[in-house]
Amino acid sequence: MSVEAREARQPWILLTPALTAVTLLLFVPLAFIVVYSFWLRTATGADEVGFYLDNWREALTDPFYRDILLNTLKIAFITTLVCALMGYPAAYFIARSRGNKALLLLLLMLPFWISYIIRTMSWINILGVSGAFNTAFMTIGIIDEPIQMLYNETTVILGLVHFLLPFMILNVFVSVDGIDTNLEDAATSLGATRWQAFVQVTLPLSLPGLAAGSLLCFVLGAGTYITPLVLGGPTDAMFANLVFEAIITQLNWPMGSALSLMLLVVLGVLVMIYNRYLGMAQLMKGLG
Amino acid sequence: MGWNLIRGWTVLVYVFMFLPVAVVVLLSFNASQFGSFPMTGFSFRWFVELWNNDAILRAFRTSIVLGLLTALISTTLGVLASLALVRYRVPGANMVSTLLIAPILVPEVVLAVALLLFLNFLGINKSFTLLLFGHVIFTLPFVILVVQARLVAIRRDVEEAAMSLGASPMQTFFQITLPLMLPAVLAGALFAFTISFDDITGTLFWKPGGVETVPTQIFAMLRNSISPEINALGTVMIVMTVGLPLLGAAIARQLARRSGT
The missing domain is CATH 1.20.5 (Single alpha-helices involved in coiled-coils or other helix-helix interfaces)
Structure with a gap:
């Protein structure tokens, strides 16, 4: 074999283990559940191999699934909106602050290292019947009996915002940090107010970061089932909870496959639209 | 104002x-x-209580062994792939990158279901092996992103100098490239460990009955009521997952300083 040929083969030898892992542990399994979703779980608990449209018919026409899917998208949307409103000014501040930028950034990274389940359950200590708020209110005398503030849709959104906010801030930060401050100065020197300069110069330039953060918040928020289980009530199930129920509780794996694929398609379409207009590079900037 | x-x-x-x-x-x-x-x-009584709770200690052992194995495998795969992507002109490099990042573009629930059902079809039931496969595939993209970002910073000419002075490619890799890469490798491994240690979304699908990791143990305990033990367990986890990376960053900086990059 020539030297050139060996040179050309080398990267593929290095890539083979990782590509094999991704193929066998992700792509083949995904293809497999596509097939699996057309099988049927019979009353005896065995799978009937074949091409049945029953699961898909049920998943796509039953209003129960449709309502929960719509509600999931609604929750993810509100979560994303709140993250953007809370996170944008904070990210802007970090990017433009002069003194303690490194410390602010380190603090921003910390939540990524703190376990999701702990951050989620920490709200029980704050809002629970014997949590910080109730204790404080009763001590001051605003209320006599503790009130249950937990286990509703609002606390699910609260938990999700708490979990996803760092993703939003980080992405917007990366974007704003890359904008030359001279641009804003130039705008103001030409007679724009600081607010005008922000709205017409900085904000449009930071939209890719805002979009990347929003995509992450939406997709991660819409795919969760832990937050509703910990902070939601019995009626606050999200779509991923239905998947969990079908797979783990009811052991109806063909139906679970169909529901998983529905979720994948709905969120995948969003990722593709994003990729079409903005490309994956922006997203990788925020992740790396 | x-x-x-x-x-x-x-x-x-x-x-x-x-x-x-x-x-x-x-x-x-x-x-x-x-x-x-x-x-x-x-x-400190709740920490003492934790120490005496067999279920929690077992969960810790499972999480740590799982995290270490995940880090080992994921980092090995990730470093090799990153080397290929950074050091060589790979035709279709963008496509390859996207394929390797795919596990974090797919919602974790869907990844969890697909892997569980497929491996079960192959005869691998819910087990530690399934958990390990799951954690490896889920952490791999993060390792690749982190390692790649740092590999770019290593200059190629040091290696070329070694080779021109008569070192074999193997010698060059182990004596020059690997030591220079060490901070990147450690960062990747640490990242993989922490993500594995924290994971609950996939883990709840993959874990066999009776086996708990620390997050699933906390989740199971939440079903009863919030006990001071959960808060203590949370504190230990925070110390581990925040303290370790900070320590790792400090060590990496030391190493980087010594090797002069």
């Missing part, structure tokens, strides 16, 4: 992010019987 408003807002955002977590740590030292306010005194 506007700037102060933004500053105030940022402070509030940081308080929102950290206050609940701070309360977990605070309450873990509460002497009271119940995992809630008011604080009745300062005590």
